[in-house]
């Protein structure tokens with residue numbers, strides 16, 4: 001028995017996503033790069049590498065991790081590079097994608113020996129949540145002025161466009177790609193490669209994979225480009241749980257159960273985006289509010305139904321805990337950091353990493 005709390009990555013579930021990614025690559029000719037900002041748990045990279053073409057990054061640390069731990073193709077991108085990191089970034093990358101023309105110009109000499117691209121902002125997006133909308137008003141994410149971009153075409157060979165966000169609607173993806181073609185078609189036909197970014201929920205149930213792959217293929221043929229996808233969430237969705245144990249139960253108008261983890265420290269995005277966690281099957285006559293153990297009043301995973309009364313020592317598994325969780329976990333309240341465990345395809349479970357007091361202490365000074 002592994003002591004809770006721990007994240008449990010289930011390779012058999014991860015495999016379902018990997019096989020869909022491999023199918024889309026095969027049918028469309030697009031390449032798929034894991035977006036490390038979503039998931040950087042490198043103990044499963046050996047497994048994922050078989051199904052993907054490499055990684056993409058948003059910082060020096062990520063591009064280095066991608067290069068050293070994943071290998072294959074390594075794309076470098078960052079909202080802005082500092083002078084002190086650019087050389088090292090380039091040493092780890094196959095391609096560098098600049099966020100702005102001014103960054104491209106600033107590092108023109110240093111990056112002359114590597115494939116270069118520019119991020120485009122099509123000013124349309126699938127996100128209704130302002131915080132996560134790359135095309136929000138006054139966005140700093142990418143260039144949009146075709147006249148200005150044309151002037152630097154001699155320095156770049158491709159583009160990155162990331163404007164989808166958890167988009168499970170193929171028709172919307174298709175329509176937005178049409179907008180992009182209308183806006184940037186001239187530029188695209190002069191490029192050799194185009195990355196369409198992440199945020200496309202194509203590994204979800206019932207996504208029309210064939211239509212998606214065929215759309216990518218038609219796009220690639222029309223402009224004569226190598227298409228890249230940068231799946232983050234889509235790569236690891238529904239592969240992982242956060243395993244917790246009930247430490248105490250209380251009643252304060254509702255039944256409350258406190259578990260040995262924290263939404264603020266271990267699944268922060270739920271709090272930021274005001275979503276509730278998932279517990280399955282969420283059935284039965286006993287309803288509980290599952291609460292985290294930090295002192296934040298709103299450290300609450302959500303309200304769920306259980307077949308029996310919860311008591312101290314019971315296990316609660318929080319579903320879908322891979323994306324934007326382990327990369328964001330923090331030491332708030334000094335809460336015990338969940339270990340990282342892996343369930344192999346044959347069902348055996350092993351702990352890949354545990355965190356100690358020393359890790360907490362060393363994260364500060």
Ligand SMILES: *Cc1c(COP(=O)(O)O)cnc(C)c1O
Nearest residue numbers: 035038162198199230231232233
């Ligand atoms: C966040 C991001 C991704 C991954 O997004 P998901 O929604 O996790 O698929 C890919 N590319 C870029 C440029 C990103 O900013």
